[in-house]
Amino acid sequence: xxxxxxxxxxxxxxxxxxxxxxxxxxxxxxxxxxxxxxxxxxxxxxxxxxxxxxxxxxxxxxxxxxxxxxxxxxxxxxxxxxxxxxxxxxxxxxxxxxxxxxxxxxxxxxxxxxxxxxxxxxxxxxxxxxxxxxxxxxxxxxxxxxxxxxxxxxxxxxxxxxxxxxxxxxxxxxxxx
Numbered sequence: 791x792x793x794x795x796x797x798x799x800x801x802x803x804x805x806x807x808x809x810x811x812x813x814x815x816x817x818x819x820x821x822x823x824x825x826x827x828x829x830x831x832x833x834x835x836x837x838x839x840x841x842x843x844x845x846x847x848x849x850x851x852x853x854x855x856x857x858x859x860x861x862x863x864x865x866x867x868x869x870x871x872x873x874x875x876x877x878x879x880x881x882x883x884x885x886x887x888x889x890x891x892x893x894x895x896x897x898x899x900x901x902x903x904x905x906x907x908x909x910x911x912x913x914x915x916x917x918x919x920x921x922x923x924x925x926x927x928x929x930x931x932x933x934x935x936x937x938x939x940x941x942x943x944x945x946x947x948x949x950x951x952x953x954x955x956x957x958x959x960x961x962x963x964x965x966x967x
Contacts, residue, residue: 794895795856796902799864801842805854808861810834816885817947822920823883827947841866841883851906855886855895862887863895867903869910879907881917884925896925900932908962915961921953922946934959 799805810831817829825833845852849870855863863886867879881903886896907915919925921939923946930936934957943954 794862794898796853796898797856799842799845799852799854801839801846805861806835806838806842809838809852809854809864812861812864812885812887813837815888819888820923820947821885822922822924822944822946822952823885824944825947826945829947844870851903853899853902853906855899857890857895862890863899865896865899865903867906869907869912877912878914878916879910879912881915884917884919884928896928897932900928904932904959904961911962913960913962913965915959917957918943918954919957920944920946921955923952924955926955926957929957932959 799809813823813825813834814829814831816823817825817827841850841852844850851867851869853865853867854861865884866882868882869879871878871880881900884896884899904915915934917929917934919929937956937958939953939955941953942951944952946952
């Protein structure tokens with residue numbers, strides 16, 4: 791596995807452009823990340839503008855994985871949760887460029903997100919992934935536990951329903967509990 795530079799992303803034209811290309815490619819290749827194919831550049835840009843704005847307010851952290859200067863992957867750590875959930879964070883929008891999949895970028899992103907959650911005193915991570923073509927093997931390899939499956943949860947990008955798998959993982963203090 792080549793080393794990837796993992797760093798928090800800020801709203802800059804070149805970053806947002808690379809994120810848009812990644813999101814559009816992910817949706818086109820069947821990735822279930824809340825959007826339908828074809829995804830317009832304008833809709834992708836609006837999503838990333840909102841997401842990076844939330845990051846600037848400290849509500850989330852958007853991480854990028856870089857192979858040299860090329861953005862090849864991203865994951866979002868959601869931090870702004872209801873008042874009764876200050877102990878947890880959520881993993882969202884895990885995406886890797888098709889040409890860079892199965893090379894360790896997603897694992898590096900997930901580990902970095904987990905460490906950032908621990909650094910912020912979080913003790914529980916949750917996430918969901920599609921039953922069809924989701925990243926369940928990646929999450930299970932990283933110690934996430936399957937809570938269950940909700941059938942027919944969302945439309946796949948090219949149509950048809952897929953279920954979602956709900957995962958959790960204790961982290962930081964008390965992680966072994």
